[in-house]
Amino acid sequence: MHSLEKEAHRLDAEDPARRHLFHVPPAEGGRYPEVAYLAGNSLGLQPRATRDELLADLAAWSRLGVEGHLEAERPWLPYHELLTGPAARLVGARTAETVVMNSLTVNLHLLMVSFYRPAGERTRIVIEDSAFPSDSYAVRSQARFHGLDPDAAVVRLTPRPGEDTLRTEDVTAFLAAEGHTVALLLLGGVNYLTGELMDIPAITAAGRAAGAVVGWDLAHAAGNVPLALHDWDVDFAAWCSYKYLNSGPGALAGVFVHERHLGDPSRPRFEGWWSTEATTRFEMTPVSRPPATVEAWQISNPPIFAMGPVRTSLELFDSVGMPALRERSLRLTGWLERLLDEVTADRPLTVVTPRDPARRGCQLSVRIGTGSANELTKRLRHEHGVIADAREPDIVRFAPVPLYSTYHDCWRVADALAATVSEVRP
Numbered sequence: 001m002h003s004l005e006k007e008a009h010r011l012d013a014e015d016p017a018r019r020h021l022f023h024v025p026p027a028e029g030g031r032y033p034e035v036a037y038l039a040g041n042s043l044g045l046q047p048r049a050t051r052d053e054l055l056a057d058l059a060a061w062s063r064l065g066v067e068g069h070l071e072a073e074r075p076w077l078p079y080h081e082l083l084t085g086p087a088a089r090l091v092g093a094r095t096a097e098t099v100v101m102n103s104l105t106v107n108l109h110l111l112m113v114s115f116y117r118p119a120g121e122r123t124r125i126v127i128e129d130s131a132f133p134s135d136s137y138a139v140r141s142q143a144r145f146h147g148l149d150p151d152a153a154v155v156r157l158t159p160r161p162g163e164d165t166l167r168t169e170d171v172t173a174f175l176a177a178e179g180h181t182v183a184l185l186l187l188g189g190v191n192y193l194t195g196e197l198m199d200i201p202a203i204t205a206a207g208r209a210a211g212a213v214v215g216w217d218l219a220h221a222a223g224n225v226p227l228a229l230h231d232w233d234v235d236f237a238a239w240c241s242y243k244y245l246n247s248g249p250g251a252l253a254g255v256f257v258h259e260r261h262l263g264d265p266s267r268p269r270f271e272g273w274w275s276t277e278a279t280t281r282f283e284m285t286p287v288s289r290p291p292a293t294v295e296a297w298q299i300s301n302p303p304i305f306a307m308g309p310v311r312t313s314l315e316l317f318d319s320v321g322m323p324a325l326r327e328r329s330l331r332l333t334g335w336l337e338r339l340l341d342e343v344t345a346d347r348p349l350t351v352v353t354p355r356d357p358a359r360r361g362c363q364l365s366v367r368i369g370t371g372s373a374n375e376l377t378k379r380l381r382h383e384h385g386v387i388a389d390a391r392e393p394d395i396v397r398f399a400p401v402p403l404y405s406t407y408h409d410c411w412r413v414a415d416a417l418a419a420t421v422s423e424v425r426p
Ligand SMILES: Cc1ncc(COP(=O)(O)O)c(C=O)c1O
Pocket: 103, 104, 105, 106, 132, 134, 135, 188, 192, 217, 219, 220, 240, 250
């Protein structure tokens, strides 16, 4: 492993990260001053620009009070519009199809109010068995809300016996056979546990051909892989901004609704004063006039100080562009995979993420054969300054994030695993 450290430094010189744009936490253990941060799939690092931008918004409040709604340098009334363009470009959407608001699970519920409309024999919601629990709870509660038994209404797709990830052909075969009973297909674009990138266009096409509505939870996909939601004909999608989008814990989330659903008065929605068109909002009429954009799904006036960090981060993504990030991501994750191959060969560790780079983002998930995932991540952190993330009982996730992770960070992961997990001798 030691001979590869030099190689890591060479690769970093050749293909540098934009690490200087971020605060990298100091290490508590190990030989290096900064942590090797591989947990951007859970919470991204803080961009250095965020604090100043946030302070500027705070200063407007102290200087202007209520007049800041119109007179702040970035007026608060239309503030959310500053986020729309970059968010739309990030996910391959039109600006009318994208808005930043609320949190992810809240948005999934608001979207299901509109798009989960069980009727006749078409009542089921399909998720993956390894869906993030919040999604599982959300769809089960939606089924109950419609008076249905969640155990019957929610279908959980499982991988084939002995496999860890779903095969596209199995998802599409299920839809061909049983799609007539499916009201909503709601999958994770990149699975939170295994790191599998689903074939979003193929599955969306199959779901829609079966007459189902197709929505995507893009929590682990937004800012991780290139997306083309409009062209892929996705019905709706939602994502959070605190993982790859580096907008801070609990940051405001994003929503996409395909153009074909916009301005449709027959589609139910929950409304508030931010659902009505901006030009007449302050006429204070009792009946709303929703715009023919996804902004009709907004309800409350947005929290400006929570929007600042998302805006700052989206502007960074906009300036770098997803194609360039994806290129570096493929190189970086390929390097981590190569190193993990060396370490896992004679240790009770298995990479469960697909080996095909087209079927994953930057995250590689490792299953540990002995001991607890929590214990291992604690040792990686305290003994080696490597921050990874455990999903009990047996998965440790490593995400080299192309904006700020280095080849040397990946080397530190492999070196720390080699030192922490004992070899199994034949
Ligand atoms: C795939 C996925 N969906 C939903 C959530 C829940 O997000 P929130 O708490 O922002 O609603 C998470 C959180 O990590 C997630 O990873």
